[in-house]
Amino acid sequence: MSERPKIKDIAQRLGxxxxxxxxxxxxxxxxxxxxxxxxxxxAKELNYRPNVSARNLRTRRAMAVxxxxxxxxxxxxxxxxxxxEAAARAAGYSVLMGNTENDPDRExxxxxxxxxxxxxxxxxxxxxxxxxxxxxxxxxxxxxxxVALEMIEGSGFPHVQIDNAAAAGQAVRHLVExxxxxxxxxxxxxxxxxxxxxxxxxxxxxxxxxxxxxxxYEQRGDYLLRTGQELCRRLFELPQPPTAIFVANDEMAFGVxxxxxxxxxxxxxxxxxxxxDDLYLSEAFYPPLTTISQPRAxxxxxxxxxxxxxxxxGDGPAEPLILPTTLKLRGTTAxxxx
Amino acid sequence: MSERPKIKDIAQRLGxxxxxxxxxxxxxxxxxxxxxxxxxxxAKELNYRPNVSARNLRTRRAMAVxxxxxxxxxxxxxxxxxxxEAAARAAGYSVLMGNTENDPDRExxxxxxxxxxxxxxxxxxxxxxxxxxxxxxxxxxxxxxxVALEMIEGSGFPHVQIDNAAAAGQAVRHLVExxxxxxxxxxxxxxxxxxxxxxxxxxxxxxxxxxxxxxxYEQRGDYLLRTGQELCRRLFELPQPPTAIFVANDEMAFGVxxxxxxxxxxxxxxxxxxxxDDLYLSEAFYPPLTTISQPRAxxxxxxxxxxxxxxxxGDGPAEPLILPTTLKLRGTTAxxxx
DNA sequence: CTGAAAGCGCTAACAT
DNA sequence: ATGTTAGCGCTTTCAG
Numbered sequence: 001m002s003e004r005p006k007i008k009d010i011a012q013r014l015g016x017x018x019x020x021x022x023x024x025x026x027x028x029x030x031x032x033x034x035x036x037x038x039x040x041x042x043a044k045e046l047n048y049r050p051n052v053s054a055r056n057l058r059t060r061r062a063m064a065v066x067x068x069x070x071x072x073x074x075x076x077x078x079x080x081x082x083x084x085e086a087a088a089r090a091a092g093y094s095v096l097m098g099n100t101e102n103d104p105d106r107e108x109x110x111x112x113x114x115x116x117x118x119x120x121x122x123x124x125x126x127x128x129x130x131x132x133x134x135x136x137x138x139x140x141x142x143x144x145x146x147v148a149l150e151m152i153e154g155s156g157f158p159h160v161q162i163d164n165a166a167a168a169g170q171a172v173r174h175l176v177e178x179x180x181x182x183x184x185x186x187x188x189x190x191x192x193x194x195x196x197x198x199x200x201x202x203x204x205x206x207x208x209x210x211x212x213x214x215x216x217y218e219q220r221g222d223y224l225l226r227t228g229q230e231l232c233r234r235l236f237e238l239p240q241p242p243t244a245i246f247v248a249n250d251e252m253a254f255g256v257x258x259x260x261x262x263x264x265x266x267x268x269x270x271x272x273x274x275x276x277d278d279l280y281l282s283e284a285f286y287p288p289l290t291t292i293s294q295p296r297a298x299x300x301x302x303x304x305x306x307x308x309x310x311x312x313x314g315d316g317p318a319e320p321l322i323l324p325t326t327l328k329l330r331g332t333t334a335x336x337x338x
Numbered sequence: 339m340s341e342r343p344k345i346k347d348i349a350q351r352l353g354x355x356x357x358x359x360x361x362x363x364x365x366x367x368x369x370x371x372x373x374x375x376x377x378x379x380x381a382k383e384l385n386y387r388p389n390v391s392a393r394n395l396r397t398r399r400a401m402a403v404x405x406x407x408x409x410x411x412x413x414x415x416x417x418x419x420x421x422x423e424a425a426a427r428a429a430g431y432s433v434l435m436g437n438t439e440n441d442p443d444r445e446x447x448x449x450x451x452x453x454x455x456x457x458x459x460x461x462x463x464x465x466x467x468x469x470x471x472x473x474x475x476x477x478x479x480x481x482x483x484x485v486a487l488e489m490i491e492g493s494g495f496p497h498v499q500i501d502n503a504a505a506a507g508q509a510v511r512h513l514v515e516x517x518x519x520x521x522x523x524x525x526x527x528x529x530x531x532x533x534x535x536x537x538x539x540x541x542x543x544x545x546x547x548x549x550x551x552x553x554x555y556e557q558r559g560d561y562l563l564r565t566g567q568e569l570c571r572r573l574f575e576l577p578q579p580p581t582a583i584f585v586a587n588d589e590m591a592f593g594v595x596x597x598x599x600x601x602x603x604x605x606x607x608x609x610x611x612x613x614x615d616d617l618y619l620s621e622a623f624y625p626p627l628t629t630i631s632q633p634r635a636x637x638x639x640x641x642x643x644x645x646x647x648x649x650x651x652g653d654g655p656a657e658p659l660i661l662p663t664t665l666k667l668r669g670t671t672a673x674x675x676x
Numbered sequence: 677c678t679g680a681a682a683g684c685g686c687t688a689a690c691a692t
Numbered sequence: 693a694t695g696t697t698a699g700c701g702c703t704t705t706c707a708g
Contacts, residue, residue, distance in 0.1 A: 051685050059686085067435075286596070361703090395684050
């Protein structure tokens, strides 16, 4: 037990060939019963584990997938990672962590890791493809890649996502139904697809309700807390400030609420706020945040499932997989003061 | 450019041997100048990337590390992961995600992944070693493992952590200095080392201040939000409820504050609360949470640095590496009403 | 400084 | 049903 045993050790010990051991351990029904059990026992006894590099080299598969996000530090990804990890584990895959921080070089690097055998497939949660300067590496649509959460239009990759526009519309409709007419929107970073969709959902719902969007009611943010504060302040420097704000993500919404408090406005008494994402602690917030909830763990799971399908020869879902969102009615929305 | 080029392709194209190409690409100063540049150019031109499985098999290293946490879904780990990832990347390592969910089988599995060449080293953030039933696999202290955040006493592995007892003491002292005398504690899951230390810090500071700890003032929790609520309620069913609570982590602290609000007690007017961790959104909370801040990114970075040292033959830090904490004074503590 | 040759540990033809 | 053989792509002796 001093050295790592190899297949050969088991074979010699049992007087069979390495191939037989390999086959027995792989559970191909190709090994007969006296031998089968003996091999298994010997393997257990020696505490044998196959060398993955050797196996990967031979089989040309790494049994690993790459999960690439824009920022591992963002709590938003947590449950997705969890879903991906669980589905991957269940299928015997391990998960490599990728973090681009929107750096094109790093984005390219992760694509390269696919080519060089680090991983067999990739779940991409960045909103775009790396633009390679004068390079080769065509990013062909038949790479085993699934785009989750975000969308990369025209890329040809399978997508797992939500209907951002519809969800945004639902959020705004809720405010309209409460009686709000002056509803502002703090958007994400434009022109990223996700932000654009949420903005479109806002505009659509406003139009459908016959409400106009005054100058300055559409603020462009970047999903960060401080920006929420900042843009909220700007909204309340307007001649006619809004009575409700639909914010493109929870984190900025927290910033908004923070700022409203500083400005002496009560939430939801004076101003209603709706977020988007339903972060881990949004419910524990005060007031508990009314927000759009995404099925994050499920997004992760479905993305991994689609990827596994592709890895075993499938094409993945041809149409984008759209998962349902729900509006969580909590404590930051109320009818306007009058 | 249709097939992945291998070293042999470059060699043939240039009329040199594969060995030379390998050496040139590896930047051993063993290849002379006319050849060196030609190889590099050809490699770039063909967009060559070495096959990692083959290389790993040959060199017996995976250039990957395993980062094992109890629950990937916990926001607490985010910045640590970020620190680990950054340090790993900088050294050319990739990071495999491990998630035990306190399942002993899975814990063992990650140890096995070390043996089978999946990864070269491991950063463990679980509080204990897997107890293997009747098994072999001695977990010897010279495995390339660094324990971060948690502590595994007597394991012999290098540790990167904070002084939990001292930090807890500081939190309690702050409350004492504000004038509180009835200070309760909601602990983490005992008898885990981290929770015990924080509890000890609480007790020590209370003793030093000459304060007694009434029956029921020490509640045993599990770091979860709901438990914070639950235990807070229990605290206020006591004949003499506390005027201040030191909670072993932020998440439970949020639960506590939530519950206090339900009970109609003002924070910090009626009751002061101090947390521990300084989660991502603790500052944005209302009221902003007074808490102990850990240098999480740095813990990740230092752990990875220590691991890299071990992987290149070092012993890692002999003494536990203790990183400094700070008490963040924010909005949930005030003098007692009297 | 470069080439030839061996071999990391495994699996997959191909043979028996 | 099992054994024999070859080879995945790379690095590293060992020669020259």
